Amino acid sequence: MLAVELAGDAVKARHGSMVAYTGQMTFKKLTGGGDGLRGMVARRLTGEKMTVMEVKGQGTCYFADQATEINLVRLDGRALYVEADNLLCTEASLHTGTSFTGLNGMSSGNGLFTTKVEGHGWAAVTSNGPAVVLRVGKDMPLRVDPGAYVAHTGDLHRSLKSGAGWTTVIGEGGGEAVQIEFTGEGLVYVQPSEKTTLGGDV
Amino acid sequence: MAFTRINGKMVEALVAPGQQLFSQRGAMLAYTGDVRFTPSITGGQGGVMSMIGRRVANEDTPLMTVEGEGRVMFGHGGHHVHVVDLTGDTLFVESDRLLAFDGTLRQSTVFLGSQGGVMGMVRGQVSGQGLFTTRLEGHGSAAVLAHGGVLELPITPGQPVHVDPQAYVGHRGEVRNKLSTAIGWREMIGRGSGEAFQLELSGQGTVYVQASEEKL
Numbered sequence: 001m002l003a004v005e006l007a008g009d010a011v012k013a014r015h016g017s018m019v020a021y022t023g024q025m026t027f028k029k030l031t032g033g034g035d036g037l038r039g040m041v042a043r044r045l046t047g048e049k050m051t052v053m054e055v056k057g058q059g060t061c062y063f064a065d066q067a068t069e070i071n072l073v074r075l076d077g078r079a080l081y082v083e084a085d086n087l088l089c090t091e092a093s094l095h096t097g098t099s100f101t102g103l104n105g106m107s108s109g110n111g112l113f114t115t116k117v118e119g120h121g122w123a124a125v126t127s128n129g130p131a132v133v134l135r136v137g138k139d140m141p142l143r144v145d146p147g148a149y150v151a152h153t154g155d156l157h158r159s160l161k162s163g164a165g166w167t168t169v170i171g172e173g174g175g176e177a178v179q180i181e182f183t184g185e186g187l188v189y190v191q192p193s194e195k196t197t198l199g200g201d202v
Numbered sequence: 203m204a205f206t207r208i209n210g211k212m213v214e215a216l217v218a219p220g221q222q223l224f225s226q227r228g229a230m231l232a233y234t235g236d237v238r239f240t241p242s243i244t245g246g247q248g249g250v251m252s253m254i255g256r257r258v259a260n261e262d263t264p265l266m267t268v269e270g271e272g273r274v275m276f277g278h279g280g281h282h283v284h285v286v287d288l289t290g291d292t293l294f295v296e297s298d299r300l301l302a303f304d305g306t307l308r309q310s311t312v313f314l315g316s317q318g319g320v321m322g323m324v325r326g327q328v329s330g331q332g333l334f335t336t337r338l339e340g341h342g343s344a345a346v347l348a349h350g351g352v353l354e355l356p357i358t359p360g361q362p363v364h365v366d367p368q369a370y371v372g373h374r375g376e377v378r379n380k381l382s383t384a385i386g387w388r389e390m391i392g393r394g395s396g397e398a399f400q401l402e403l404s405g406q407g408t409v410y411v412q413a414s415e416e417k418l
Contacts, residue, residue: 001413018397019369020411027397064413067350
């Protein structure tokens with residue numbers, strides 16, 4: 001669960017994720033996920049649709065979603081890439097947009113596009129089970145199961161790695177045929193649970 | 203005979219001779235010692251009249267009586283378990299959320315319409331509580347189920363707490379609750395923020411909120 005202290009300022013949160021509040025709060029739906037008409041059109045086209053509400057007021061507001069764990073990510077100018085499904089709440093000062101991930105997004109079940117959060121402030125990311133943060137260094141590429149990938153920050157390049165051989169073809173694969181490889185420098189958030197993905201079925 | 207938390211989803215109770223414990227039927231996970239489990243036909247305390255009351259009110263979750271000497275572990279459905287220790291005050295909770303409670307606690311069924319009339323009944327429907335809820339009072343402990351962890355929010359006079367009806371678990375103390383609506387023109391045209399109904403709890407006590415909007 002996430003507690004947000006508000007003193008007249010605003011946060012953007014997923015539609016209907018408030019569980020309790022003290023003080024005075026107003027909830028307003030932001031049509032098309034905020035960021036104006038351009039953002040809305042982009043979001044509709046890319047399938048990274050978010051229904052977002054703006055919470056404004058004085059007091060403490062509590063957010064939660066389906067008993068998932070919440071990870072706080074502090075952004076200072078860097079970009080955070082996260083699936084729209086996993087983004088719970090952001091400070092109003094952060095910008096959300098969509099970015100193209102290409103084919104590797106497709107097989108990881110994340111679709112062709114992902115949500116990019118930029119600016120200075122805090123973002124809350126949900127994960128199914130407590131997430132671990134793994135550091136990727138210059139000579140240390142990281143491979144992640146597509147279903148367990150939650151988000152990443154930093155200057156990272158992602159590519160799809162396939163470990164599929166002839167055993168996979170005849171249905172005797174190890175269940176880990178596809179992985180996402182991260183190279184560069186940054187942090188990757190991994191959850192101890194795997195959502196069903198195209199890559200995970202092989 | 204308090205419950206001991208083993209982890210977030212399991213509690214352990216110490217059973218001693220002469221002491222009784224009620225639990226949801228089938229919620230026992232393991233036990234040591236000489237413990238007997240008998241289905242409680244009346245579904246709790248208070249004899250036949252209370253049983254009829256519970257049946258009518260649809261608050262008749264099958265219970266069993268736990269007696270003997272030993273240690274019993276309880277858990278259900280992988281849900282989080284929250285232990286509430288009562289010292290003479292009252293706890294209001296839905297019967298299907300009640301995992302286990304001490305035999306020293308008095309259990310009764312309350313009609314939600316008795317607090318706020320018709321609005322009370324509407325409130326019960328919106329929050330999915332139905333028209334009735336279960337009240338526990340006295341000295342002892344109760345183990346309550348919730349989806350996700352439980353947050354305790356204190357309620358003090360002049361500091362009401364607003365809760366999403368679906369995330370509401372239960373409350374204790376001298377608390378008045380009423381349904382507050384935030385319906386405006388946005389909701390009418392289908393552009394609501396998803397937070398149209400809230401339970402407003404005021405008075406003196408504690409409200410238990412779960413980290414999910416899913417019913418058990």
